[in-house]
Amino acid sequence: MAVKCNTNYLANFIRPEEYEGMQHLVCAAHQTLHEKSGLGNDFLGWVDLPTNYDKAEFERIKAAAKKIQQQSKVLVVIGIGGSYLGARAAIEYIGSNNYNALAKDTPQIYFVGNTISPSYLNDILAICEGVDFSVNVISKSGTTTEPALAFRVFKELLEKRYGPEGAKERIYSTTDKARGTLKELSDRNGYETFVIPDDVGGRYSVLTPVGLLPIAVAGCDIDAVMAGAKEAQDAFTDPNLAKNDCYKYAAIRNILYNKGYSVEIMASYEPSYGQMNEWFKQLYGESEGKDHKALYPSSVIFSTDLHSLGQYIQDGRRQLFETVIDFAEPKSDFFIPEDPENLDGLNFLSGQNMSNVNKKAMQGTILAHVKGGVPNVVLQIDKMDARSFGYLVYFLEKACAISGYLLGVNPFDQPGVESYKKNMFALLGKPGYEDLREELVKEIQE
Numbered sequence: 152m153a154v155k156c157n158t159n160y161l162a163n164f165i166r167p168e169e170y171e172g173m174q175h176l177v178c179a180a181h182q183t184l185h186e187k188s189g190l191g192n193d194f195l196g197w198v199d200l201p202t203n204y205d206k207a208e209f210e211r212i213k214a215a216a217k218k219i220q221q222q223s224k225v226l227v228v229i230g231i232g233g234s235y236l237g238a239r240a241a242i243e244y245i246g247s248n249n250y251n252a253l254a255k256d257t258p259q260i261y262f263v264g265n266t267i268s269p270s271y272l273n274d275i276l277a278i279c280e281g282v283d284f285s286v287n288v289i290s291k292s293g294t295t296t297e298p299a300l301a302f303r304v305f306k307e308l309l310e311k312r313y314g315p316e317g318a319k320e321r322i323y324s325t326t327d328k329a330r331g332t333l334k335e336l337s338d339r340n341g342y343e344t345f346v347i348p349d350d351v352g353g354r355y356s357v358l359t360p361v362g363l364l365p366i367a368v369a370g371c372d373i374d375a376v377m378a379g380a381k382e383a384q385d386a387f388t389d390p391n392l393a394k395n396d397c398y399k400y401a402a403i404r405n406i407l408y409n410k411g412y413s414v415e416i417m418a419s420y421e422p423s424y425g426q427m428n429e430w431f432k433q434l435y436g437e438s439e440g441k442d443h444k445a446l447y448p449s450s451v452i453f454s455t456d457l458h459s460l461g462q463y464i465q466d467g468r469r470q471l472f473e474t475v476i477d478f479a480e481p482k483s484d485f486f487i488p489e490d491p492e493n494l495d496g497l498n499f500l501s502g503q504n505m506s507n508v509n510k511k512a513m514q515g516t517i518l519a520h521v522k523g524g525v526p527n528v529v530l531q532i533d534k535m536d537a538r539s540f541g542y543l544v545y546f547l548e549k550a551c552a553i554s555g556y557l558l559g560v561n562p563f564d565q566p567g568v569e570s571y572k573k574n575m576f577a578l579l580g581k582p583g584y585e586d587l588r589e590e591l592v593k594e595i596q597e
């Protein structure tokens with residue numbers, strides 16, 4: 152098993168009977184999910200994705216990745232939300248958060264279309280100046296404003312630099328099989344396209360071409376990613392909480408939520424986990440945050456944030472619990488040398504691996520936070536590699552679905568996201584939004 156849920160530090164917060172009390176609800180959620188009888192049941196394609204995916208397209212992804220690696224020094228990935236976070240998380244988790252800066256024989260990868268900041272866009276345009284680049288534009292709906300705006304810019308740049316035919320060889324589009332402006336544009340211009348299955352929602356799509364193409368371009372082993380996900384798919388089919396750590400994690404979230412905890416902090420001691428935190432926040436925030444309910448998903452990287460948010464977690468308002476990510480093996484290690492002068496007084500650490508110091512920091516922090524009244528659940532992961540990435544993705548996706556059903560919400564829609572879009576369009580004068588515009592301009596306070 153690549154991911155285990157260690158509940159030992161929860162002893163003072165959850166009694167054994169409480170897990171038993173959740174068992175029938177978990178069974179019901181499991182049944183609802185597997186019988187596809189619950190809310191959002193037309194978005195359950197992710198459940199058997201690790202076994203049931205388009206193998207021919209998978210090979211096409213590998214071929215496209217190779218072509219991009221040969222033709223370009225930079226890959227610009229255009230997408231937002233579920234069409235961006237998973238790939239970025241994977242590249243940093245499997246590779247490094249310093250992926251772009253490190254020496255390698257794969258392209259630099261920059262993510263755009265995930266903000267409307269003009270200065271961010273200008274920076275990436277400057278990076279592409281005089282450098283061969285390709286574009287992977289990703290949008291399930293094919294109509295999202297942020298990526299569409301960015302694609303306009305990079306398409307024009309590619310066409311100017313390489314001509315329309317040359318640009319066509321450098322644009323890869325990942326979108327719906329039939330619908331949306333991006334699909335139309337791709338067909339008209341003859342771009343190579345990859346399909347986001349109808350029954351896989353954006354935030355559950357990292358194991359589709361959405362994530363897999365950029366991940367493969369970064370040189371990560373996508374076969375291992377899928378194999379890890381398949382292991383998790385097979386591992387968490389028994390609804391018995393004593394045998395299912397994925398469901399146990401979902402149950403713990405629900406128990407703590409019902410006791411009044413309102414914030415979950417995902418805490419990792421690896422900076423390369425930082426984007427995984429972001430992926431987690433979209434997955435849980437969009438899946439559960441509705442009907443005025445749910446835990447607020449947040450994150451920290453320790454020990455970094457022990458020097459900022461650490462004070463609040465230790466002593467602030469008691470509404471938090473932590474989900475600690477613990478890797479048994481570090482990706483690489485560092486041996487702490489002896490200093491003959493020992494002016495810094497750190498020779499007691501000489502001759503140790505730095506991973507050991509990191510581990511002790513984790514153990515010390517867990518004990519301090521638990522004593523301070525913060526429940527800690529620990530997700531123990533063997534290694535930070537492609538296989539465990541796939542495994543963890545599936546683990547967290549399935550736990551999210553179960554947790555959402557336990558909460559009584561539809562874990563697969565996101566109606567609230569539309570509100571800002573409508574207001575933004577109205578304020579920008581998009582045709583069809585005239586009445587709303589009139590209403591809103593009166594409300595703006597500047």
Ligand SMILES: O=P(O)(O)OC[C@H]1O[C@H](O)[C@H](O)[C@@H](O)[C@@H]1O
Pocket residue numbers: 231232233234289290291292293294295298353354437565568
């Ligand atoms: O892939 P797209 O259709 O462009 O959507 C990108 C993202 O934006 C939307 O507003 C949703 O809130 C997200 O769930 C989605 O992942």
